[in-house]
Amino acid sequence: MSVIETVRASWVMGALRSVTPRSLVRAHNAIVPHDSVSGRSLTVVIAIMCFLACLTAGAVHLVSQSANAWTQDLASEITVQINPARDVDMEKQVTLIALFLAKQPGVTRVSPLSVDQSARLLEPWLGQNSEIASLPVPRLIAIEIDRAALPDLEGLRVALEETFSMAKLDDHRRWQAEIRTVTRSLALGGITVLVLVAAATIATIISATRSAMASNREIIEVLHLVGAKDQFIASEFERHFLVVGIRAGLMGAGAAALVFTLLPLVLHLLGQGGLAAAEFKRLLGDAILDPLGYFVLFLVVVVVAALSMLTSRYGVYAILKTYS
Amino acid sequence: MIRFENVGLRYGMGPEVLRDINFHLLPGSFHFLTGPSGAGKTTLLRLLFMALRPSRGLTYLFGQNPTDQTTGERAELRRRIGVVFQDFRLLDHLTTWQNVALPLRVTGRDEADYKDDVTELLKWVGLGDRMHAFPAILSGGEKQRAAIARAVIGKPELLLADEPTGNVDPQMANRLLRLFVELNKLGTSIVIATHDQLLMEQFKKPQLVLHDGHLTIRG
Ligand SMILES: Nc1ncnc2c1ncn2[C@@H]1O[C@H](COP(=O)(O)OP(=O)(O)OP(=O)(O)O)[C@@H](O)[C@H]1O
Ligand SMILES: [Mg+2]
Numbered sequence: 001m002s003v004i005e006t007v008r009a010s011w012v013m014g015a016l017r018s019v020t021p022r023s024l025v026r027a028h029n030a031i032v033p034h035d036s037v038s039g040r041s042l043t044v045v046i047a048i049m050c051f052l053a054c055l056t057a058g059a060v061h062l063v064s065q066s067a068n069a070w071t072q073d074l075a076s077e078i079t080v081q082i083n084p085a086r087d088v089d090m091e092k093q094v095t096l097i098a099l100f101l102a103k104q105p106g107v108t109r110v111s112p113l114s115v116d117q118s119a120r121l122l123e124p125w126l127g128q129n130s131e132i133a134s135l136p137v138p139r140l141i142a143i144e145i146d147r148a149a150l151p152d153l154e155g156l157r158v159a160l161e162e163t164f165s166m167a168k169l170d171d172h173r174r175w176q177a178e179i180r181t182v183t184r185s186l187a188l189g190g191i192t193v194l195v196l197v198a199a200a201t202i203a204t205i206i207s208a209t210r211s212a213m214a215s216n217r218e219i220i221e222v223l224h225l226v227g228a229k230d231q232f233i234a235s236e237f238e239r240h241f242l243v244v245g246i247r248a249g250l251m252g253a254g255a256a257a258l259v260f261t262l263l264p265l266v267l268h269l270l271g272q273g274g275l276a277a278a279e280f281k282r283l284l285g286d287a288i289l290d291p292l293g294y295f296v297l298f299l300v301v302v303v304v305a306a307l308s309m310l311t312s313r314y315g316v317y318a319i320l321k322t323y324s
Numbered sequence: 325m326i327r328f329e330n331v332g333l334r335y336g337m338g339p340e341v342l343r344d345i346n347f348h349l350l351p352g353s354f355h356f357l358t359g360p361s362g363a364g365k366t367t368l369l370r371l372l373f374m375a376l377r378p379s380r381g382l383t384y385l386f387g388q389n390p391t392d393q394t395t396g397e398r399a400e401l402r403r404r405i406g407v408v409f410q411d412f413r414l415l416d417h418l419t420t421w422q423n424v425a426l427p428l429r430v431t432g433r434d435e436a437d438y439k440d441d442v443t444e445l446l447k448w449v450g451l452g453d454r455m456h457a458f459p460a461i462l463s464g465g466e467k468q469r470a471a472i473a474r475a476v477i478g479k480p481e482l483l484l485a486d487e488p489t490g491n492v493d494p495q496m497a498n499r500l501l502r503l504f505v506e507l508n509k510l511g512t513s514i515v516i517a518t519h520d521q522l523l524m525e526q527f528k529k530p531q532l533v534l535h536d537g538h539l540t541i542r543g
Contacts, residue, residue: 031426033417222413225373226474227403228430229396320395 030236032219037212037240043248045204050252050304053197054297058260060190061293067183074172074179078143078153083166084136094139097167100160101143106151109144201304202311205241209315212237220323234316238309245308249301257297260289325351325513326372326482331381333367341367343537345381349515351481354508356524357517359534365517366410368534369484372515373407374398386481403431406475408485410517412467414459420470421446421455427478438477445473449503450496464491472500476507483507485516489523501527 080101082093094112102110113121118137145151157169213220223233326349333342341364349355357365370376371383374390382389385405390398406427414423421442422429428438446455449469459467468491475483483504489497501516501523508514515532518524524531530543 029418029422031415031418031429218413219415222415222426223430224399225375225402225407225413226427226430227399227478229399232430232432 030240031223032212032216032236032240034240034243036215037208037237038244039208042204042208043244043251046201046244046248046304046308047251047255049197049201049204050249050300051255052252053194053304054253054256054300055259056190056193056197057296057300058256058289058293060187061296062260062289063186064183065290065293067179071176071179074176076145076147078145078172079170080141080143080160081168081170082139082141082164083168084138085166088166090139093164093166094141097160097164098141100163101141104151104156104159106146106149106156107143108146111142111144113140113142115139198303198307201307205308205311206315209237209241209312210319212240213316213319220320230317230320233320234313237316238313241312242305242309245305246301248308249304252304253297253301257289257294260293260297264288325349325386327382327384328371329382329384331371331378331383333364333371333376334379340379340537342371342534342539345539347532347539347541349513351513352508352511354505354514354529355516356529356531357515357534358519358524358531361519363534364537365534366486368532368539369407369486369515369517372482372484373402373405403427403478404481406478406480406483406512408468408471408475408483408488410486410490412459412471414467414470414474416459419456419458420451420462420466423459423470424473424477426474431478442473442477445477446470449473449500465493465496468492469496469500472503476503479507479510480512482513483515485514487518488516489518489520494522497523498526 080097082090082097084090098110098112101107115137118140121140122137153169153171157171160167160169220233223236326347328345328347331342331345332340334340345368357368359365367376371378372385374385377391383391385401388397388401390401393401414420415426418426424446425435425438425442428442429435443452443455446452449472451466451469451473454462454466454470459470462470468488472485472488475485485504488504489500492500497520504514504516505527528543530541533540533542
């Protein structure tokens with residue numbers, strides 16, 4: 001190991017050691033007794049806050065991942081829709097349009113959907129129904145475009161719609177925009193929830209700090225009298241809150257991680273069900289939280305622990321000011 | 325080093341406990357503070373270690389006026405003062421050793437730095453075998469000695485002791501007084517509040533006498 005690596009390793013070990021609960025609150029020499037700060041109820045409340053925050057953050061992450069995948073797919077595909085008209089041989093029209101499209105630059109593949117395939121797309125809405133074939137179902141042609149050399153979609157649309165009056169080109173832009181709107185509002189909702197959870201956590205820590213200081217008033221007085229500064233007193237309290245934050249944060253995030261691990265299974269079971277389940281599934285994709293998602297949960301723990309520590313620190317400062 | 329000018333003090337809306345207190349203590353001085361019970365000895369000491377602010381008049385500690393200072397600066401001043409409280413004020417959940425080490429610990433010093441000093445001092449005050457006991461199980465005299473050890477561990481420039489010999493036998497009282505005398509020789513100014521006439525006769529030192537809220541200096 002190089003010198004730098006050794007130094008870095010020892011620094012990391014030192015940092016780790018300094019945040020492990022054992023060294024933070026070695027019961028026999030903590031100036032502020034740990035039990036006087038962290039009741040079980042405080043840990044439970046913070047753990048629940050962290051759990052909610054993790055669920056929210058994880059869900060937002062899942063949705064945005066699956067929306068990303070969606071928009072990617074949509075972007076490399078465009079569709080031509082041919083509206084049915086009376087007295088027209090639809091099959092022939094479809095073939096003609098497909099041939100026309102295949103000749104256009106930038107188009108890599110043209111695959112007309114058969115009547116059956118088109119009908120199958122409508123199944124979730126209309127149910128399995130042999131009547132569909134007799135309905136005037138619009139026909140679709142899926143076109144894969146060359147992403148390296150994107151075709152001039154506007155030109156293509158104009159050319160297509162001039163040549164074939166019943167054809168309509170759909171470059172999915174409206175869809176993409178809609179998906180983006182949905183994801184954005186979900187993310188916004190998620191952020192609102194996170195902000196509320198953070199505010200509730202801060203309020204909880206402040207009141208816990210106040211009561212911890214009240215029950216340790218005598219200790220604070222003695223510390224002042226032997227020459228302790230506010231920073232020292234704050235750090236004596238803050239280390240307990242850091243431990244509570246880490247412990248409760250891990251509990252909450254662990255529970256959330258369990259939920260996310262079981263989610264694909266739950267969705268799979270639901271998947272047999274009706275339209276709602278199918279829609280839900282579409283929103284979440286396969287609902288498997290990727291490593292980045294678990295990292296997001298970890299970040300939530302870090303934020304909860306830091307919030308707990310910093311809030312108590314500033315709480316102690318503010319309350320000490322009122323003492324003198 | 326310490327100067328009081330026309331200091332008066334009242335608790336809340338009560339009567340003035342101390343009135344027109346004027347005195348001046350030089351570095352390296354040694355005084356007894358005496359007077360009948362309720363005369364205000366503890367109150368005067370509280371002014372000296374800045375647990376109280378004077379209702380009127382001016383106080384100077386080490387040339388500085390504590391009322392002008394930030395809490396951080398007052399903490400720095402307190403580190404130069406050792407206090408033995410009449411009611412000891414030991415922390416019940418810390419061992420005797422940890423209580424005595426507290427003034428050093430709050431300065432952020434490394435424990436390895438002062439470990440031996442604390443142990444040695446505890447042995448000197450006769451608590452060598454009670455180091456790891458908690459205050460709750462110490463006798464009154466043992467608590468008193470622990471409180472004294474905590475007051476002197478930081479080698480303060482000013483030592484204030486409120487009835488430091490109230491709970492020990494005359495022999496131990498003598499021994500503790502000699503600790504104060506030793507400290508005094510090393511340059512620490514000492515103020516000891518006491519009722520103990522015998523002790524004051526034994527150690528012939530000037531006396532600050534409180535009576536009816538007024539202070540006179542004898543000797
Ligand atoms: N916190 C307080 N609030 C109101 N009055 C107080 C307070 N502390 C002390 N006093 C009053 O101030 C007066 C002086 O009290 P102090 O404790 O200074 O006396 P003392 O000389 O130390 O007495 P002793 O020798 O019994 O220890 C007493 O009348 C006491 O009742
Ligand atoms: Mg008294």
